[in-house]
Amino acid sequence: MQAISHVQNLNSYLIIRRSKPRFDKPVPLAVPPVRLAVPVRCVYHSDSVQFPNGVGSSRVDWQSSCAILSSKVFSQDQDSGDKSNTSSASDHLAAAVNGHKTSLDLNLVPLDKKNKPQPPAKQPPQKPLTITDLSPAPMHGSQLRVAYQGVPGAYSEAAAGKAYPNCEAIPCDQFEVAFQAVELWIADRAVLPVENSLGGSIHRNYDLLLRHRLHIVGEVQLPVHHCLLALPGVRKEYLTRVISHPQALSQCENTVTKLGLNVTREAVDDTAGAAEYIATNNLRDTAAIASARAAELYGLNVLADGIQDDSSNVTRFVMLARDPIIPRTDRPFKTSIVFAHEEGTSVLFKVLSAFAFRNISLTKIESRPHRNRPIRLVDDANVGTAKHFEYMFYVDFEASMAEVRAQNALAEVQEFTSFLRVLGSYPMDMTPWCPSRGNP
Ligand SMILES: O=C(O)C(=O)C[C@]1(C(=O)O)C=C[C@@H](O)C=C1
Known part of the structure; x- marks a missing residue:
């Protein structure tokens, strides 16, 4: 030394x-x-x-x-x-x-x-300090506010709930916004994906960890179970396009091919956002890869269940705090x-x-x-x-x-x-x- x-x-x-x-x-x-x-x-x-x-x-x-x-x-x-x-x-x-x-x-x-x-x-x-003071708690005395990237129904929302049960999950449109939400005291924590067992690292978050001054205070590993979702009445044969988060597309790459779908793949910001987009725009030629909860939230049908290329598909998230x-x-x-x-x-x-x-x-x-x-x-x-x-x-x-x-x-x-x-x-x-x- x-x-x-x-x-x-x-x-x-x-x-x-x-x-x-x-x-x-x-x-x-x-x-x-x-x-x-x-x-x-x-x-x-x-x-x-x-x-x-x-x-x-x-x-x-x-x-x-x-x-x-x-x-x-x-x-x-x-x-x-x-x-x-x-x-x-x-x-x-x-x-x-x-x-x-x-x-x-x-x-x-x-x-x-x-x-x-x-x-x-x-x-x-x-x-007097109590045991809960040992891990930083919200200073505003209410529910813990946890920022995640995506919209309700995203896997990141589920990860936030797993990391902090009963938290108030705060959707953010980009990873960087989730970092800033914590830095600006709009949220108490951020829960962000860093790697997936099939798709590999989420490079953006590695770069952001370095650029920002937040600390990793925990990790949570979430099994990710993907579904193929479409509007009610739509059949697989009608599809010309599958949209999802790039990680989800890569985690289902082989299965989508095996399903015999004649589709183009398009990347969007998050899985649940893809489901919402199909519902909002009444797209009958497009399917989303997203969670069963996203199907429920946005009124879509599950055309195929468990379409990830490996059943033990897991994403690792880190919990960030000031x-x-x-x-x-x-x-x-x-x-x-x-x-x-x-x-x-x-x-x-x-x-x-x-x-x-x-x-x-x-x-x-x-x-x-x-x-x-x-x-x-x-x-x-x-x-x-x-x-x-x-x-x-x-x-x-x-x-x-x-x-x-x-x-x-x-x-x-x-x-x-x-x-x-x-x-x-x-x-x-x-x-x-x-x-x-x-x-x-
Ligand atoms: O789009 C979502 O639902 C997310 O929460 C993002 C995300 C990711 O960035 O990897 C999280 C978990 C899955 O691996 C797929 C997508």
Whole structure:
């Protein structure tokens, strides 16, 4: 591990810069009891970050010290950051739970007179924390508002309901709108798909995770059972077109062919939206691939049931919040990170070995174009110029950031990378396996 040479608070995220490599010590990123009432000032030591009022004593500490673990070259502009809609530093530093205001000052550069810390303002009476405070709850005291992409009847709506039973599901027309709904406090959470067992990754959401500042606080895996829907009286032979979300079209690709349909396939924004479109426009030559619930909602008939190419078709969704949750060790946790290196893919093997070495299983690797620096040119006078594509790597691994082995693995990863961000450390979905039959 390296000595920390300075620590700075950039846009509410603690950036740790290190001076020289040393690999032998664990990183003291302890995750300690919740104590939100006490203002905490972070001080730094030569080789650790410490909180004098008890190490990392609140959710806000955790957010600030671990949510982005470190970055030697931290580019806020990666993925053309749309800063106007992201939450401000003050949002993050002035969190309140049960009347407990937290104030965390991570400015370690000397303060000028103007910015001198003021005595704390009078706080409202504080209520004792309860177990529910450990995972961020809605601040407005009502039903949890959960943003999803699509219209009622979409699988994402079902995923929101599975993740947060009894929530108020808020439909959004695009993934980005769901991110913004949470950032702007219109919603408390967003539940968004990231991968499907047949169709693969939902790349848009990987890019948006990087561009936005939300934290992954959970995951939910939803069996997806597709139906072919059409207006009452329409038969398969009448169809010239099938419309649906591109993921749904790809999940049913072979079955649609096997059904002998002579149709074109057209992509629309979401599965339930496809059903609604057919109903609204009274389209008798078009079918939608969507859920049985969408059929009910929009008055369509089910022409074929269970048309996904594999019966165990599952989509994985992540739950996003403004604040991270405090990672624990009393149940299986997953951690999601994203990293890059200036010298490209050469770092990949070293990073993966940091996990292999500690017996930490990886559950997912994804790479996306490095939007700020998509191409790296390497000139060789003798043979010409190699043009390497540059990537951001996303890795999910099976460990909690509360575990020392995960902290050590990330400390090592940090040595090899120029950019590293922890997207979240969250409980794994361990619900019993049930194939897609009977789901929405
Ligand atoms: O269109 C919907 O119903 C969605 O919720 C979106 C979505 C996706 O983006 O993958 C979700 C689950 C299924 O995999 C198909 C589509």
